[in-house]
Amino acid sequence: MPTMTVLATTAVPDHVRGALTRWMIEPTPGLYVGTLSGRVRNELWAVVAASIGPGAAVLLHPEANEQGFAILTAGERRRTPIDFDGLALIAFRPRDEQAPPLGTAERNPLAAD
Incomplete structure (x- = not known):
């Protein structure tokens, strides 16, 4: 039976x-909504996940679980779904320590001017 599917x-x-x-x-832009059968949804997700490149994607669809939906992800994202006793929660990965972009200087708010 076709169900509502959301893909970001x-x-x-x-x-x-x-x-x-x-x-x-x-x-x-970047948000897709449709009513898809499970087979079409799975085939479409396989294509997206295989050709994601440097991008990222998140798929939400109805599921027979406590929350009523499932989350699938592909690509590099800072937010990662984790299973916590049957509930999907979102964990944040720490940001990589990187140098500030050229032309900007980090200012210490506690430093005396």
């Missing part, structure tokens, strides 16, 4: 976006 993407290749719009509507 970030920085995915254009051909992936084109494939998604064949099956779903795109109400805002």
Whole structure:
């Protein structure tokens, strides 16, 4: 039975976006919503996950569990779903320590001027 599916993407290749719009509507850039059968949803997700490139994607669909939905992710994201006794929770990975962009200086708010 077809069910509502939501797919959010970030920085995915254009051909992936084109494939998604064949099956779903795109109400805002990178957000796709549609009513898909389980088979179509799984096939579409396999294509997205295999060709994600440097981007990321999150798929939400109804599931027979306590929350009533399942979360699938592909690509590098700071937020990662984890299973906590049958509940999907979101864990934040720490940001990588990187140098500030050129032209900016980190200012210590406690330092005297």
